[in-house]
Amino acid sequence: MNTRRQNWLEKAEALKPRLLRRDVEPSRLVRPERDGEAFQGWRMVKADAPTELGRDFDLVYDFGEHLVGQLSFKVEALGVVDCPCRVKVQFGEVPAEVAESFDPYTGGLGRGWLQDEVVVRDELPCEVSLPRRYSFRYVRLTGERNGGSYKTRITGLRCAAVTSADASAVDPLPPSVPELSRRIDAISLDTLRDCMQGVFEDGPKRDRRLWLGDFRLQALVNYRSFKNYALAKRCLYLFAALAAEDGRVPSDLYDKPSPHAGRCDIFDYVAIYPSTLLEYAQASGDWDCAAELWPVARRQAEIVAAEIGPDGLFMNQRPWWCFIDWNEKLNDAKLTPEQGVAIFGLKRTLELGRALGKDAEVACFEPLVEQMSQAALANCFDAKRGVFVSGADRQVSWASQAWMTIAGVVSGEAAKLALLTAMADQEAVRPAGPYLNHYVVEALFLAGLPAEAEALLESYWGEMARLGADCFWEVFDPEDQFRSPYGSHLVNSYCHAWSCTPSYFLRGGVRRR
Numbered sequence: 001m002n003t004r005r006q007n008w009l010e011k012a013e014a015l016k017p018r019l020l021r022r023d024v025e026p027s028r029l030v031r032p033e034r035d036g037e038a039f040q041g042w043r044m045v046k047a048d049a050p051t052e053l054g055r056d057f058d059l060v061y062d063f064g065e066h067l068v069g070q071l072s073f074k075v076e077a078l079g080v081v082d083c084p085c086r087v088k089v090q091f092g093e094v095p096a097e098v099a100e101s102f103d104p105y106t107g108g109l110g111r112g113w114l115q116d117e118v119v120v121r122d123e124l125p126c127e128v129s130l131p132r133r134y135s136f137r138y139v140r141l142t143g144e145r146n147g148g149s150y151k152t153r154i155t156g157l158r159c160a161a162v163t164s165a166d167a168s169a170v171d172p173l174p175p176s177v178p179e180l181s182r183r184i185d186a187i188s189l190d191t192l193r194d195c196m197q198g199v200f201e202d203g204p205k206r207d208r209r210l211w212l213g214d215f216r217l218q219a220l221v222n223y224r225s226f227k228n229y230a231l232a233k234r235c236l237y238l239f240a241a242l243a244a245e246d247g248r249v250p251s252d253l254y255d256k257p258s259p260h261a262g263r264c265d266i267f268d269y270v271a272i273y274p275s276t277l278l279e280y281a282q283a284s285g286d287w288d289c290a291a292e293l294w295p296v297a298r299r300q301a302e303i304v305a306a307e308i309g310p311d312g313l314f315m316n317q318r319p320w321w322c323f324i325d326w327n328e329k330l331n332d333a334k335l336t337p338e339q340g341v342a343i344f345g346l347k348r349t350l351e352l353g354r355a356l357g358k359d360a361e362v363a364c365f366e367p368l369v370e371q372m373s374q375a376a377l378a379n380c381f382d383a384k385r386g387v388f389v390s391g392a393d394r395q396v397s398w399a400s401q402a403w404m405t406i407a408g409v410v411s412g413e414a415a416k417l418a419l420l421t422a423m424a425d426q427e428a429v430r431p432a433g434p435y436l437n438h439y440v441v442e443a444l445f446l447a448g449l450p451a452e453a454e455a456l457l458e459s460y461w462g463e464m465a466r467l468g469a470d471c472f473w474e475v476f477d478p479e480d481q482f483r484s485p486y487g488s489h490l491v492n493s494y495c496h497a498w499s500c501t502p503s504y505f506l507r508g509g510v511r512r513r
Contacts, residue, residue: 001241008293009241009259015234016198017164024159026139027064032099039467040481040489042095044138052078053152057143060098061157066470066495068135068194068204069161077124079150084122086144091115091136093205093471093494098140100490107488113206114490124152133162135194135205135495137470165196165226173506181506184461188503191471192221195497196228199235199255203474203493209262210235211252212269213323214497216276217438221500223283224507232280233289239273240296247299249273251321267307267320267338271345273300278352291356298361301349304342305368312368312375314339324399326475326485327432336380336390340403343372347408373409380404386417387425397429398422398440405443415447423452432483433475434461434499441501445510453505461502472499 001009030044044062053059075085092098092115102114115134136159143152173185195201199210200218219232239249242261251269252262274297281290290297309315314335316322322334324341346365353362380388380400388400401418404410410418419440422428431437437460444453463478474496477483484492504510 005241005243008237012234012237012241012259015230015237017228017231017234019162019164019197020166021069021160021162024063024065024067024069024161026061026157028062030060030062030138032060032095039094039469040096042099043468044095053143053154055143055145055148055151057141057152059141059154061139061141063137063139063159066093066135066137066190066194067159067161068133068163068197068495069159070130070133071139071157071159072127072129073141073157074127074155075121075124076153076155077150078153081124081148081150083145083148084120085124085126085148085152087119087121087128088140088142088144089117089119089130090140090142091134092138092140093136094468095138097136097490097494098138102490105488105490107484107486107491109206109486109491115205124150127156133204135203163193163196164198164231165193165222165228167193167226169227170225177506180458180462180465183465184457184502185506187465187469187472188221188461188500188506189225191495191500192218192225192497192503194471194495195500196222196226196231199238200231200497202498203496205495206491206493207252209252209254210238211497212239212249212273212276213251213266213435216272216279217435217501217504218497219276219283220279220509221504223279224509225503229280229284229286233284233286236277236280236289236293240293243296243299246303247296248303249296249300265318265320266323267304267314267316267318268323268341270300270320271304271341272348273297274345274352275348278348278355281352281355287356290352294352294356294358297349297352298358301346301362301365304345305365308342308368308372311379312371313379314342324403325431325433325436327429327436329429330397330399331391331395334390334399336376336388337397337399337403339372339376339380340400340405340407340409343369343376343407343409344403346372373407376404376409381410385421386414387421388418395429396422396425396427398431399429399436402436402440402443405447406439411446412448415443416449419444419447419449420452432477434472434496434501438498438501441505442510445505457502457505461499469494471495472502474499 029047031047035043202211202214250261251264251266401422405415474493482489
C-alpha cells in the first residue's frame with residue numbers, strides 16, 4: 001500500500017466511531033401461530049410466563065423492537081444438576097425465523113448466516129453471554145437436557161444493543177405529515193440506525209459489510225437525520241484506501257478484523273462514487289476531504305469512460321457485475337439503465353470537479369456525456385411508445401426509465417411519459433427490491449410526478465409496514481413474500497440499508513429539476 005493510501009486508511013481508522021449502548025429486556029413472551037394473512041404465514045400471540053421450567057422447555061421472547069447487539073441471560077437450577085444443561089438459542093428478525101427450523105438448509109449462502117447457537121453448561125447457576133453480535137427482535141430458547149431431572153429458571157435476559165447513530169440528532173417531522181408517512185419514517189430511521197455500526201453496514205444480520213451502493217443511499221438519509229458526517233467520511237476514506245491497483249474502488253469491503261476489500265466489481269457502484277463524495281461535501285461542508293479524494297473520484301470517471309464504445313454506448317467489456325436490481329428478468333435490459341448510471345456518474349464528476357476548481361481536469365467528460373445522451377436517445381428510445389428499451393428483445397423496464405430520467409437524458413413531459421407508460425405496462429420488468437424502487441421514486445419526483453412518487457412510496461414501503469416490519473427488508477415482492485435471491489427466505493436480511501430511503505424523501509431530499 002502506497003503512502004497516500006496508508007494515510008487514508010489511518011484517517012479512516014481515526015474516525016472509527018464509539019458505539020452507543022443501551023440494555024434492553026424483552027417485553028413479553030410469545031408463541032408463533034400460523035396465519036395465512038400474516039407475513040410469510042406467521043404471527044406472534046402472547047404466551048403465559050411459566051414460573052419454572054421442566055426438563056425441556058421452549059420459550060420465545062419478544063423484545064418489542066429490532067435490535068443489534070449481544071445477548072446474555074442467567075440459568076438457575078431447581079434440584080440436583082445430574083446432567084449438563086443444553087439450551088438452543090435461535091434469533092429472528094421476523095416471526096418465520098423462530099417459527100421454522102433452519103435445517104435442512106437449502107440456501108445458496110453459508111449456513112453460518114442463520115442466527116442460532118447451542119449453549120451447554122455443566123454447572124448451574126451460570127451466566128451466559130453470547131460472544132457473537134446478533135440482529136433480531138425475537139429470541140427462542142429451547143431446553144434440550146435429554147434425561148435431566150432438575151428444573152430450570154431463565155432470568156436476566158437482555159440485549160446490549162449497539163449503534164453509532166445518535167437519535168437525539170434527528171429533527172421531528174412537521175405536524176402536517178400524515179400518520180402513515182410518520183410510521184414509514186420511523187421504520188426507515190430504525191433500519192438506518194441498526195445498520196450504522198463501525199461502518200454503514202448493508203445488513204447487521206447479513207452481510208455485515210460496506211457496499212458502495214447501499215452506502216450512498218444510507219448517507220443521503222443520514223445527512224437528513226442522524227447527521228453522522230464522521231461515519232460517512234470514514235467510509236469514503238476506506239473505499240479510497242482499498243482501491244485496486246488500477247485505482248478502481250471496491251464495490252464492497254469489510255472493516256473487521258482489519259479493513260480489506262471484498263471481491264465484487266459492480267459497474268453501477270463504481271460509477272456513483274463521485275456522486276457519493278460530492279453529496280458528502282455538500283451536506284457536511286467538508287470540501288477539504290472532497291479535494292483530498294478528488295483523484296479517486298476522477299479515476300472512477302475514467303474507468304466508467306473506458307467502458308463506453310465509439311458509438312457512445314456502454315459495452316460491459318470487463319465484464320462487470322451489472323447489478324441495478326435483483327429482478328432476474330432484466331438480463332440484457334440492464335444495458336440501458338447502466339447507460340443512465342454512467343451518464344449520471346460522469347455528470348456528477350463534472351459537478352464535483354467544477355466545485356473544486358478542477359475545470360481543466362473534467363473538460364474531457366463533457367463531450368462524452370453529450371455523446372452518450374444522444375446515443376441513448378438514438379439507440380435505446382422507442383419514440384412511438386415514448387419509452388426506453390434495452391437488449392436484443394427491446395425489453396421495457398422501470399429501471400431504464402428511472403435511470404434515464406435521473407441522468408437527465410429526458411426530462412419534463414418526455415420523462416413523465418416514459419415513466420408512466422412503463423409503469424402502466426403489465427409486461428414491463430418491475431423492481432424486485434427496495435434499491436431500484438428508491439430510484440424509481442426519485443425519478444418520479446424529478447420528472448414532476450410527486451403524487452405518483454408518494455403513491456409508490458406508500459404502497460411499497462407502506463405494505464411492509466402493514467405486514468409488521470420493524471425495519472425495512474432487503475427483498476420485498478408484494479406478490480411473493482418468500483422471494484429470495486439466495487434460495488431461502490430464512491437467510492434474507494430483514495433490516496437492510498438500501499431500504500431506509502423513505503426518510504430521505506419524507507425529509508425533502510429530492511426536488512424537481
